[in-house]
Amino acid sequence: RLGRSLAAAAACACLALGPPPARAVLSEEQVSAKLAGVPVFAVTEKTGKPVFFDADDGSQEGRFFVEYPSAQDQVRRIPSRLLKPADVSISSTPLGAVYFQFVDRPFSVGGTGPGRRFRVIPDPAEVRNAAELLRRQGADGQRSLPPRNALNGGVPLFLDPTLQLKRPDGGDQLPVFFALEDLEGVYRRAAGTAGPGPDVRVTDLDSLVARLRTDDSIAGQDVLFVASARAVQVAEASARARADQAAREEAAAAPLGPAATIDDEALRSLPFGRAAGRRR
DSSP states (O other): OHHHHHHHHHHHHHHHHOSOOOOOOOOHHHHHHHHTTOEEEEEEETTSOBOEEEOTTSOEEEEEESSHHHHHHHHHTSOTTTOOGGGEEEEEEEHHHHHHHHBTOOEEETTEEEEEEEEEEOOHHHHHHHHHHHHHHOHHHHHTSOSSOTTTTSOEEEEOTTOOEEOTTSOEEEEEESSHHHHHHHHHHHHOSSSOOOOOEEEEHHHHHHHHHHOHHHHTTOEEEEOOHHHHHHHHHHHHHHHHHHHHHHHHHSOOOOOOOOOHHHHHHSHHHHHHHHHO
């Protein structure tokens, strides 16, 4: 009887507490915060208006490039009858600021005309890296890819499930890299040069973002998006240049202060005044 009573009490306690709380998926704001450290590069007119390009399906798309050289190459391929290179610029912005607001959400201008959208454009070198990794993994790896994937218009991402980084509070983060060489470099520093290399898995940006929004098993792993070191370096240099330009413009716009006056005695005390006196 005692055993049955204890079991009944335990059952009552479980009912009172309810089921264990489910791990929550991430909101758009939370995913945007994770993407905030990833710079992308947009081609814009001097007015700041994005330049739209013809897509393969006949629509027009604005493009956010994950690497600066890709944006430069796009500028060079703009027909001169449409825009001259001097009439456009390349600016960096955080991916988190544009992903949910603009990326891959078709819209029309004035309710008419062909659809337009924005898309994140991958680095061709990383697409080749993804293709080589998937080729080594065989047909099974490629069959698991969604229709739009790392080899078909998506932005490839690279991860090793065994590679974890420590947060300042001691928790673990799963780094997901935009550049394969950055993953390999972090892995070598963590594991040393001896032993096998990383067990690299390939996914793509849209698929991972969708899983963070819908799959609590991945959302609970604290994914860390790691932009390529090249892109970060260019974005930081661009930010410094913009800050310097803003400071110069602010200084040029500042009103001049009242002219300073100086008397003859103070003037004669200046070094060049004494030198002039010795020459006399």
